[in-house]
Amino acid sequence: MKLQKLLPPSKNIFNFKGIKKLFFLSLFFSYSSLLADAHIFVYHRFGDNRHPTTNTSIKELIKEFDYFKNNGYKVIKLDTLVNALKHHQKIDDKWVVLTIDDNFKSFYQNALAVFKEYNYPFSLFVYIKATEDRYPDYTSWKELKEISKYGSLEFHSYSHPHMTYKSDKYLKEDFKKGLELMKKRLGITPKYFAYPYGEYDKRVQNIAKSFGFKAIINQNIGAISKYSDIYDLDRNALVGKSNLKRDLSYKELHIDIIEPKEYPKNGILKKIMAKLYDKNIKSAGYYLSGYGWSKLKVKNALIDKEVEKKLIKKRNRLVINVNDAIKTKLLIKDRYGNK
Numbered sequence: 001m002k003l004q005k006l007l008p009p010s011k012n013i014f015n016f017k018g019i020k021k022l023f024f025l026s027l028f029f030s031y032s033s034l035l036a037d038a039h040i041f042v043y044h045r046f047g048d049n050r051h052p053t054t055n056t057s058i059k060e061l062i063k064e065f066d067y068f069k070n071n072g073y074k075v076i077k078l079d080t081l082v083n084a085l086k087h088h089q090k091i092d093d094k095w096v097v098l099t100i101d102d103n104f105k106s107f108y109q110n111a112l113a114v115f116k117e118y119n120y121p122f123s124l125f126v127y128i129k130a131t132e133d134r135y136p137d138y139t140s141w142k143e144l145k146e147i148s149k150y151g152s153l154e155f156h157s158y159s160h161p162h163m164t165y166k167s168d169k170y171l172k173e174d175f176k177k178g179l180e181l182m183k184k185r186l187g188i189t190p191k192y193f194a195y196p197y198g199e200y201d202k203r204v205q206n207i208a209k210s211f212g213f214k215a216i217i218n219q220n221i222g223a224i225s226k227y228s229d230i231y232d233l234d235r236n237a238l239v240g241k242s243n244l245k246r247d248l249s250y251k252e253l254h255i256d257i258i259e260p261k262e263y264p265k266n267g268i269l270k271k272i273m274a275k276l277y278d279k280n281i282k283s284a285g286y287y288l289s290g291y292g293w294s295k296l297k298v299k300n301a302l303i304d305k306e307v308e309k310k311l312i313k314k315r316n317r318l319v320i321n322v323n324d325a326i327k328t329k330l331l332i333k334d335r336y337g338n339k
C-alpha cells in the first residue's frame with residue numbers, strides 16, 4: 001500500500017549561510033566518506049490508472065530502469081544484499097534491490113516484460129489469500145509459478161491484516177496458514193517477509209521473527225548500511241513520478257533511538273532520546289507525522305528533547321535526520337501490546 005510520501009529531510013530547516021554552510025558541508029562530507037549505503041525500493045501496481053496512489057506507469061518504470069542503468073547502479077537480488085549484511089561484507093552504494101508488494105495482476109501483465117528486458121532481478125511479496133480465493137485483481141497460482149522463473153516469491157501474509165491490531169494468536173495462525181499454502185501450491189518456502197501496509201511494532205516483529213525468516217523488510221524511507229538490522233530493513237516506495245536522485249541520496253543514520261520505544265501512553269509523545277555514534281554531530285532534525293520538520297540539538301552524541309506532542313495519525317512516523325542520513329521509528333497503536 002501507499003507509503004505516505006515524506007518531504008526530503010529538508011535542507012531548508014538548516015540555514016546554509018556563512019559559517020553554518022561550511023559546518024554542515026563538512027559534516028556532510030565526513031558522513032559520505034564513512035558510509036556506503038544500498039537502497040531497496042518497493043512497487044505496487046503498474047500501468048494501472050485506476051489506482052494512482054499505488055501505481056507506476058510503464059513509461060515511468062522504463063525511465064527509472066534507464067536511470068539505474070545509465071548511472072552505474074547495479075540491480076541485485078535481495079538475497080545478495082542480505083548475505084553481504086549477514087557476513088559483514090562491504091555494502092556497495094550503487095546497489096539497488098527491487099521489490100513488489102501485493103502480486104497485483106498488473107505486475108504480471110504490464111511490468112514483468114520490462115523486468116525481463118532489463119534482466120533485473122526482483123522479489124515479489126505475495127498476499128496469499130488474494131490468490132487462493134481468486135480475487136480478480138491478483139495473480140493466479142499459475143501466474144506466480146511463471147513469475148518465479150524470473151524473480152523470488154516472498155511472504156506478505158495470508159490475509160493482509162493491519163498487524164498491530166491483531167492478537168498474537170491471530171497473527172501466528174495467519175503466518176502458518178499462508179506459509180503452508182505457499183509450500184503446498186508452489187513448493188516454495190519464502191526467505192523474506194514484508195509487513196502488510198508496512199505496519200509493525202516490536203510485538204509484531206517478534207512474531208514474524210519466530211517463523212524463521214532470513215530478513216524482514218519494512219516500508220520506512222531510508223537506506224541499507226552495515227549497521228542495518230536484517231530484521232528491520234528500510235524500503236522506499238516508488239509511486240507515480242519518482243525522484244530517484246533524492247531517494248538514492250538517503251543514507252542510514254547510525255543511531256539508537258532510546259525513546260520513544262513504542263506508541264506512547266495516551267498517544268502523547270513526551271520525549272525523544274537517541275544516541276548517535278559520531279561525536280562531531282552538533283545538530284539534527286526530526287520529522288513527526290502531522291507536524292513536519294523541527295530541529296534537534298545534539299550534545300556529546302546524545303539527543304535528549306522534551307516534545308509533548310499529541311500523535312495525530314493512526315500510523316505516525318518519527319524520522320531523525322543528519323543531512324541525508326535518516327532513521328525512522330514507526331509509532332502505531334497496538335491493540336494488544338500497548339493500549
Ligand SMILES: [Zn+2]
Nearest residue numbers: 001101102197
Ligand atoms: Zn501489501
